[in-house]
Amino acid sequence: MSDESTTGRKSILQLRQLTKSFGNFTAVDRVDLDIAEGEFFTIVGPSGSGKTTLLRMLTGMETPSSGDILLHGERINDLPANRRPTCMVFQSLALFPHRTVGQNIEFPLKIRGVDAASRKKRALQLLEQLRLPETYYSKNVTKCSGGERQRVALARALAYNPEILFFDEPLSAIDYKLRKTLEKELKDIHRETGKTFIYITHSLEEAMVMSDRIGVMRAGHLVQVGTPNEIYTAPRSKFVSEFIGDVNVIAVQTQADGQLHAAEFGTSFVPPRLPNGFTSGHLVVRPEFLRFLDRPDSAINCLEGRLYNEYALGSRIQYQVRVGEHVFIVEKLRQQAFGGQRDDAVLIGWDAKDSILVAE
Amino acid sequence: MSLRKFAAGPLCALPIGLFLLIGFAAPLLAVIGFSFMPPRTFGLFLNPTLVNYIEIVDSTSYISFLWSLALAAVTVAILAVICYPVAYGMARIFGKWSMLVTLLFTIPLFVSENVRLYGWVLFFIKNGVLLGTLKSVFGIEADSWLFTTGIILWGMVYVYLPFMLFPMTLGVAMVPDQIREAALDLGATRWQVFREVELPLSMPGIMIGFLLSFVLAVGAITEAKVLGGQRVIPIIHDIEIAFTYAQNWPLGAALAVLLMLVVGFLVLLVLRRFDLDAILGRR
Numbered sequence: 001m002s003d004e005s006t007t008g009r010k011s012i013l014q015l016r017q018l019t020k021s022f023g024n025f026t027a028v029d030r031v032d033l034d035i036a037e038g039e040f041f042t043i044v045g046p047s048g049s050g051k052t053t054l055l056r057m058l059t060g061m062e063t064p065s066s067g068d069i070l071l072h073g074e075r076i077n078d079l080p081a082n083r084r085p086t087c088m089v090f091q092s093l094a095l096f097p098h099r100t101v102g103q104n105i106e107f108p109l110k111i112r113g114v115d116a117a118s119r120k121k122r123a124l125q126l127l128e129q130l131r132l133p134e135t136y137y138s139k140n141v142t143k144c145s146g147g148e149r150q151r152v153a154l155a156r157a158l159a160y161n162p163e164i165l166f167f168d169e170p171l172s173a174i175d176y177k178l179r180k181t182l183e184k185e186l187k188d189i190h191r192e193t194g195k196t197f198i199y200i201t202h203s204l205e206e207a208m209v210m211s212d213r214i215g216v217m218r219a220g221h222l223v224q225v226g227t228p229n230e231i232y233t234a235p236r237s238k239f240v241s242e243f244i245g246d247v248n249v250i251a252v253q254t255q256a257d258g259q260l261h262a263a264e265f266g267t268s269f270v271p272p273r274l275p276n277g278f279t280s281g282h283l284v285v286r287p288e289f290l291r292f293l294d295r296p297d298s299a300i301n302c303l304e305g306r307l308y309n310e311y312a313l314g315s316r317i318q319y320q321v322r323v324g325e326h327v328f329i330v331e332k333l334r335q336q337a338f339g340g341q342r343d344d345a346v347l348i349g350w351d352a353k354d355s356i357l358v359a360e
Numbered sequence: 361m362s363l364r365k366f367a368a369g370p371l372c373a374l375p376i377g378l379f380l381l382i383g384f385a386a387p388l389l390a391v392i393g394f395s396f397m398p399p400r401t402f403g404l405f406l407n408p409t410l411v412n413y414i415e416i417v418d419s420t421s422y423i424s425f426l427w428s429l430a431l432a433a434v435t436v437a438i439l440a441v442i443c444y445p446v447a448y449g450m451a452r453i454f455g456k457w458s459m460l461v462t463l464l465f466t467i468p469l470f471v472s473e474n475v476r477l478y479g480w481v482l483f484f485i486k487n488g489v490l491l492g493t494l495k496s497v498f499g500i501e502a503d504s505w506l507f508t509t510g511i512i513l514w515g516m517v518y519v520y521l522p523f524m525l526f527p528m529t530l531g532v533a534m535v536p537d538q539i540r541e542a543a544l545d546l547g548a549t550r551w552q553v554f555r556e557v558e559l560p561l562s563m564p565g566i567m568i569g570f571l572l573s574f575v576l577a578v579g580a581i582t583e584a585k586v587l588g589g590q591r592v593i594p595i596i597h598d599i600e601i602a603f604t605y606a607q608n609w610p611l612g613a614a615l616a617v618l619l620m621l622v623v624g625f626l627v628l629l630v631l632r633r634f635d636l637d638a639i640l641g642r643r
């Protein structure tokens with residue numbers, strides 16, 4: 001890897017074979033990553049995949065078992081949390097319940113010995129920047145609503161004036177509508193401050209909305225890093241493709257004539273462009289690329305099944321089609337709804353170019 | 361049907377309310393009543409009088425009051441210094457060993473206080489475990505520390521330690537790890553984390569430990585009797601004598617009422633200063 005990341009900006013944080021083990025268990029396994037200055041980088045992965053452990057090493061609350069963390073090229077493995085120019089917004093927010101909103105925000109300044117007047121001035125600035133009323137300065141922090149506490153936690157972190165801000169699923173306990181608002185605000189704050197944000201979430205949707213780049217974690221490994229578009233259109237594994245949302249995955253093997261054999265259905269499919277050396281893996285077809293066909297079409301891949309269920313998903317309708325034991329998901333826009341009845345025999349198919357072949 | 365007129369809450373609270381009335385309020389009221397009866401009488405409905413209180417003010421009882429309060433205050437202070445590190449260790453460092461420490465501190469509670477204190481007498485007495493060993497092994501002759509104020513404090517600290525330690529441990533354990541980490545992450549040194557976050561947030565437990573051990577220590581009597589050899593007369597001793605040898609219940613009752621007032625006042629003073637709810641962030 002080079003010093004320049006994909007965004008062309010200077011890299012601020014580099015992880016080299018970063019590993020953390022608890023006894024025999026490896027929570028974070030040889031992670032390599034370059035974060036660019038000013039980037040909004042999101043790490044996604046299911047619960048227990050090691051996201052928090054990775055972040056805790058970056059903040060200095062956990063010591064790596066092996067590997068290195070480089071900040072501006074300097075190794076900071078052993079720099080304690082209180083001397084790193086980084087700051088974390090916790091999942092629990094970790095606000096100080098015995099302090100007012102103002103005192104919470106001023107905490108890092110007080111620690112540094114900033115005088116009371118300048119502290120207050122800065123706290124009021126931050127309240128305004130985070131769209132909290134000035135009167136909140138002396139409000140009891142435990143009296144604030146979930147969204148307000150979120151903003152107070154962010155204001156407190158900004159008061160520290162860190163180079164990198166870390167976020168550990170701060171929005172996971174917040175209801176959908178408010179979460180959407182806060183996601184936008186967070187993105188705005190990122191733009192206004194120009195700081196590097198490293199964000200953790202288990203929701204790829206959240207990651208897609210906010211991030212410049214996304215890293216997908218699975219069982220301690222960083223399995224894919226890329227822009228939201230790259231992750232969406234070119235997942236490199238079954239895991240990543242399934243993590244994005246509902247997809248159809250078929251186990252396949254190459255056969256002599258260059259087609260893909262799907263043992264489950266006893267049939268073969270025309271592949272998209274075959275990667276070099278591909279022998280077996282999975283064929284991924286997004287639900288919106290599946291079509292209902294009137295009659296078999298030799299130009300595209302077809303399967304015969306039974307309409308099993310139908311769900312309304314707002315602007316789209318999702319159909320479940322059973323082919324043997326396998327349930328396929330087909331999605332259509334509401335205005336292009338499929339007229340079939342439950343248990344009707346149906347024919348579904350897709351263009352080879354609309355499918356993705358992944359090795360794992 | 362007429363029961364419907366009452367709200368469910370007061371109705372449900374009725375049994376426990378009656379129980380408290382009989383078990384708690386009645387004896388208290390009896391003591392208060394007795395304190396206004398003429399000296400050396402045994403009725404509760406004679407002509408009320410303030411004679412007992414006047415007698416106490418004119419007497420030297422204040423010395424016993426002061427001894428009790430001073431001994432309790434010093435005990436609490438010593439306990440605070442001893443217990444905080446242990447509580448911190450139990451809550452945050454010892455891990456699975458803290459169970460063992462808890463047992464070590466609780467098992468003695470199964471033995472009666474008197475027996476334990478007589479154990480200390482045997483330990484400290486001239487030619488006892490300590491001095492006897494010193495004498496026979498090292499040939500050192502020392503005066504026994506028994507019957508000194510110091511040894512009374514030793515006994516009190518020993519007896520009331522669990523009452524400080526356990527609430528304190530709870531208090532320290534109540535501080536969430538993430539809050540401590542957040543403070544550290546925001547640049548605080550270990551000392552600043554302690555002063556700004558850990559200490560204030562564990563204050564409820566610490567205060568409860570203070571109050572519990574203080575109130576119990578003010579009521580201490582056996583330590584002064586057994587270890588102190590009546591060198592110091594705590595107020596409880598005066599009260600006991602009034603009720604027993606002197607057969608002057610009204611005087612004993614008046615002393616008890618005064619003690620309750622003094623302790624109650626001090627406790628209220630502390631509770632006003634440290635609003636437990638506010639510290640806990642409930643308001």
Ligand SMILES: Nc1ncnc2c1ncn2[C@@H]1O[C@H](COP(=O)(O)OP(=O)(O)O)[C@@H](O)[C@H]1O
Nearest residue numbers: 022025027045046047048049050051052053054
């Ligand atoms: N201090 C620890 N001791 C032992 N195991 C831990 C510790 N911290 C985390 N783990 C384990 O490491 C794994 C990853 O945890 P975590 O980083 O919290 O995952 P995530 O944040 O992705 O949900 C989990 O299986 C968890 O049980």
Ligand SMILES: [Mg+2]
Nearest residue numbers: 051052053168
């Ligand atoms: Mg986590």
